[in-house]
Amino acid sequence: MGENKVKNQHTNPKVYLKNFHSRVVIPENPKKRKKYFLFVFDKDENSIIEKKTDKISYEKEFYNLMSEKQEIEIILSKSENDYSPISKKIIQDESLSNLSEDEKENLINFITFQILRSKYTREIIKEIPKKLKEEVCDKCSENLREKLDNAKEPENIRKTQNRIILDFENYKKYLQDKRIILIKNKTTLPFITSDNPARLWNCCGVEGGIETEGAVIEFPLSPYLMINFCCPIHFQNNPKIFELKDEEKVSLQWKIYFKECFNELYSSIRELDKLKGINFNQNAK
Numbered sequence: 001m002g003e004n005k006v007k008n009q010h011t012n013p014k015v016y017l018k019n020f021h022s023r024v025v026i027p028e029n030p031k032k033r034k035k036y037f038l039f040v041f042d043k044d045e046n047s048i049i050e051k052k053t054d055k056i057s058y059e060k061e062f063y064n065l066m067s068e069k070q071e072i073e074i075i076l077s078k079s080e081n082d083y084s085p086i087s088k089k090i091i092q093d094e095s096l097s098n099l100s101e102d103e104k105e106n107l108i109n110f111i112t113f114q115i116l117r118s119k120y121t122r123e124i125i126k127e128i129p130k131k132l133k134e135e136v137c138d139k140c141s142e143n144l145r146e147k148l149d150n151a152k153e154p155e156n157i158r159k160t161q162n163r164i165i166l167d168f169e170n171y172k173k174y175l176q177d178k179r180i181i182l183i184k185n186k187t188t189l190p191f192i193t194s195d196n197p198a199r200l201w202n203c204c205g206v207e208g209g210i211e212t213e214g215a216v217i218e219f220p221l222s223p224y225l226m227i228n229f230c231c232p233i234h235f236q237n238n239p240k241i242f243e244l245k246d247e248e249k250v251s252l253q254w255k256i257y258f259k260e261c262f263n264e265l266y267s268s269i270r271e272l273d274k275l276k277g278i279n280f281n282q283n284a285k
Helices: 014-020 071-093 101-116 119-136 142-151 154-166 169-176 247-260 270-275
Strands: 008-010 023-025 035-042 047-052 058-060 179-185 199-202 215-222 225-230 241-244 264-267
Touching: 014 035, 014 071, 014 215, 014 264, 035 270, 047 270, 071 101, 071 154, 071 215, 101 154, 101 169, 101 215, 119 142, 119 154, 142 154, 199 247, 247 264, 264 270
Parallel strands: 179 241
Antiparallel strands: 008 058, 023 035, 035 047, 035 264, 179 225, 199 215, 215 225
């Protein structure tokens, strides 16, 4: 039996986006699936439109070509299937304490993939050879220049990201070592998410990757729940559940996600139009 190949490959999976739905359409035919909609803010176009989740955040042959074995699609699809019941449980219970060890591991797998699979990450990969060439151009050999030029080719960038995704075990260990804090949004303003949903920041204000002391990964689960993977040194005394009651801090989350997304924001409410015309260089750090 042949492999069922996928051409339109999602960088943000439907199983994640549907938790931010604006509405759900239930078909009359019970054999058909529910249709989930949410509001999409396009940063480049400065526009907002309500779309179905299966029409959002995908690109043709983003990971695997139709002529290839779709190993990335297979591994991502499995992780998405694992995540679906876990996210339902967390949202229903508003707690992480009822998760089994396997469920916790699958949750970490899914969020690790969300870091590695995004367009934002591809853009970072794309910039690395450019910066290296700029920094060492005068000193490097002709052979090295040629390799850096080849690394900038779209096909090689795609393959590099695929190798990183397949090597996810080496990245997820940094999440496993962190203290997990669940944030409950008790305001009337919902969390939003983006095409770069797993946001890295540092509580010490230093630059560095996920392995750096002070590094925090925040990941919105729904309009009213967010998981933070926090540095255990600096957050060891923080409660495992935090209730957020300050709407200004949720508003700041909007501004930061606007600043750090690749191009799109996703929300359960149309009021994302508040983003139009706002100077996001202020307060978004």
